[in-house]
Amino acid sequence: MTARMEKSHAGAGRTIISVDAMGGDEGPATVVAGISYSAKKNPDIGFILHGPEDVLKPLVAKRRNLHGRCQIRNAPDVVQMEDKPSHVLRTGRETSMWSALESVRNGEATVCVSCGNTGALMLLSVMRLRKLTGIYRPAIAVLWPSRNPQGFNIMLDGGADIRADAKDLMQYALMGTSYARNGFGLTKPRVGLLNVGTEEHKGRAELKEAYDLISANARNADFEFVGFVEGRDLPGTLCDVIVTDGFTGNVALKTGEGIASLISALLREAFQYSPLSRLASVLAYTSLQRLKKRIDPRRANGGVFLGLNGTVVKSHGSADATGVSAAVKLAFELAETGFTEKLAARVASASMLDQDAATNNSDNGETE
Amino acid sequence: MTARMEKSHAGAGRTIISVDAMGGDEGPATVVAGISYSAKKNPDIGFILHGPEDVLKPLVAKRRNLHGRCQIRNAPDVVQMEDKPSHVLRTGRETSMWSALESVRNGEATVCVSCGNTGALMLLSVMRLRKLTGIYRPAIAVLWPSRNPQGFNIMLDGGADIRADAKDLMQYALMGTSYARNGFGLTKPRVGLLNVGTEEHKGRAELKEAYDLISANARNADFEFVGFVEGRDLPGTLCDVIVTDGFTGNVALKTGEGIASLISALLREAFQYSPLSRLASVLAYTSLQRLKKRIDPRRANGGVFLGLNGTVVKSHGSADATGVSAAVKLAFELAETGFTEKLAARVASASMLDQDAATNNSDNGETE
Incomplete structure (x- = not known):
């Protein structure tokens, strides 16, 4: 419903994305280049861009395809990467990040995109947008490259909260699906619950409990629960959505990035090794670029904050224009489908199930 | 000291490695091929090979270079991959795994190599070899490929125990170094303590405590503590040893394997894409083989159980002859240096520091 409202706001049938122009490592020019690229590709997107007006105005003016499609909201301050989230919450009212979330809060946009400080963005999002009714812990959903038909898997929590109990993990399954x-x-x-391999280790109490809760909700919430999965299934084909606590998820995510960057460095070395291998790298250039694109973290870029009144897409701090554009594309798709409302409905119906399961209440709460 | 004893047992100045011939996915012929390969490369290794005599005898007889260097110990039973560790502990006296550990227990060998069921091997190792005095939780040390001069990093715990408190993590640092x-x-x-990225998240109480304990032991134990590190540092160059609990460690390990195998599958596809890229793959063959060798899990293969009276090298279940041989090589090097004794001395001296630093040193729960 909000999606419709917001469309009428735009006045041109466009879906409006609220974009924090500041805080990325590459600066506002890169963000503007990214949204301009998106605008070129998709005539149905409009933008509200947040940051210092004197900086943004000339950048936007240079991009013809943004004319009439990009409002600028002046926000003089910038959240720095090293700022403590609690500090930003106290003093950040004039920042572009705060302003970008405000446009979602007041219904001008349903999705916000930012490349800024993750911790600050998460805390501000939770405090300003508020958690959806019934949600215990919001989560960051991140994408892994995989050989599944859709090309990637969804993992959550990627690091919003280092803890997650059984109920949180069950809600992550609902939000992820x-x-x-x-x-x-x-x-x-298909949903998997991340665990370690051998039988004897399947001992974390909250994981066993989460197993039962997720299992109990699968049919009603229309997903398939494949049970416990291992680290290798994050980029695997066994399931589409993997749930875990934010500590484990964040370590896994960074580990995957580390291995990918090690291999690509070694690959570069391998191709420099001899005249023959240098020739090979020229011949294989197109194929290798295709591979690079496939596993490029800038493309599988948008970490998404779930469980709030509104959706926030966190783009990689070092995202270039391509990365920003990928995050905008994802934001657009989520806004178009009325994702927040559907998620809220799903959680509301499952929370009741959860209460039934947890308290052994016999009255039936299986309303869809 | 044990290393000397075992040498005299061998009667030929050889370092004796106790090898479980059974339980690997590839069967005993592969294990025998692996130790034969090691025997060829290193004249100073001797073997005690455990398994069903009627199976092993013909396999060993076919390998000339094992003649006079490989005793066979008859053990009719085999621990299966799906056997529960507790079941193996109760009923596994006749298994090759049990027998292989027995040779370390009675001093015939100082290091045992097995490709079998990790959980069972860990439990049997702890129960039969016993923990070193002062050790709270033994750990599995695993290797990550890296661009450090030594070519890899050591991480522990790779999955021996899903829990680890601050004292355990401090001991992992001592064992790892x-x-x-x-x-x-x-x-x-250089030692790093695995954690997640943003400041706000550095909140797990045991990690802060572990930070202080490791820091306090660094000078005395002669290592450099680099502080908190992230998942991307596991295959990175920031440190040589990374400590974490066995749950997180195991997830990270499996994630790394998953990403590496995804990339190599995509790489194969990339090289099959066009006639040009197929030609390129021929030209780059040698370089790519070198890369493959570098990140091949079969080579960085030996997970090592630390903190016991004797060392146990766990080879990958799916190890081929090359993998078995790599595990044997590592076992040989550890046996040669009198590693167990040095580790025991290190822990003994640091435990005192630890007792000074912390108050509660009563018998720590060793529940499995």
Whole structure:
């Protein structure tokens, strides 16, 4: 419903994305280049761009395809990468990040995109947008490259909160499958719960409890629960959505990035090794570029904050224009489908199930 | 000291390695091929090979270079990959795994190599070899490929125990640096404590406490503590030894394997894409083989159980002959340096520091 409202706000049938122009490592020119690229590709997007007006105005003016499609909201301050989230919450009212979230809060946009400080963005999002009714812990959903037909898997939590109990993990399953359906068109996502390999180790109490809760919600929430999965399934084909606590998820995410960058460095060395291998790298150039694109973190870029009144897409701090544009594309797709509303409905219906399961209440709460 | 005893047992100045011939996915023929390969490369290794005599005898007889260097110990039973560790502990006296550990227990060998069921091997190792005095939780040390001069980093715990409190993590630092010194000749290893990125998240109480304990032991134990590190540093160059609990460590390990195998699958596809890229793959063949060798998990293969009276090298279940041989090589190097004794001395001296630093030193729960 909000999606409709926001469209009428735009006055041109466009879906409006609220964009924080500041805080990325590459600066506002890169963000503007990214949204201009998106504007070129998709005539249905409009933007509200937040940052110092004197900086943004000339940048936007240079991009013809943004004319009439990009409002600028003046916000003189910038959240720095090293700023403590709690400090930003106290003093950040004049920052572009705060302003960008405000446009979602007041309904001008349904999705916000920022490349800024993750911790600050998460805390501001939670405090300003508020958690959806019934949500215990919001989560960051991140994408892994995979050989599944959709080209990647969704993992959450990627680092919003270092803790997660059984109920949180169950809600992550609901949020993750909702995201998979609305953002990527999977009809019946397969969900796995991250654990370690051997039987004897399947001992973390909250994981056993989460197993039962997720299992109990699978049919009603229309996903398939494949049970416990391992680290290798994050980029694997066994499931589409993997749930875990934010500590484990963040370590796994960074580990994957580390291995990918090690391999690409070694690959570069391998191709420099001899005249023959240098020739080979020229011949294989197109194929290798295709591969690079496939596993490029800038493309599988948008970490998405789920469980709030509004959706926030966190782009990589070092995202270039391509990365920003990928995040905008994802934001657009989520706004178009009315994702937040669907997610809220899903959680509301499942929370009741959860209460039934947890308290052994016999009255039936299986309303859809 | 044990190393000397075992040498005299061998009667030929050889270092004896106790090898479980069974339990690997590839069967005993592969294990025998692996130790034969090691025997060819290194005249100073001898073997005690455990498994069903009627199976092993013909396999060994076919390998000339094993003649006079490989005793066979009959053990009719085999621990299966799906056996529960507790079940193996109760009923596994006749298994090759049990027998292989027995040779370390009675001093015939100082290091045992097995490709079998990790959980069972860990439990049997702890129960039969016993923990070193002062050790709270033994750990599995695993290797990550890296661009450090030694070619890899050591991480522990790779999955021996899903829990680890501050004292355990401090001991992992001591064990890991001892391993780095004795197995790989690093004089002053750099140690990192695995955590997640943003400041606000550095909140797990046991990690802050572990930070202080490790820091307090660094000078005395002659390592450099680099502080908190992230997942991307596991295959990075910031440190040589990374400590974490066995749950996080195991997830990271499997994630790394998953990403590496995804990339190599995509790379194969990329090279099959066009006639030009197929030609390129022929030209770059040698360089790519070199890269493959570098990141091949079969080579960085030996997970090592630390903190026991004797060392146990766990080879990958799916190890081929090359993998078995790599595990044997590592076992040989650890046996040669009298690693267990040095590790015991290191822990003994640091435990005192630890007792000074912390108050509660009563018998720590060793529940499995």
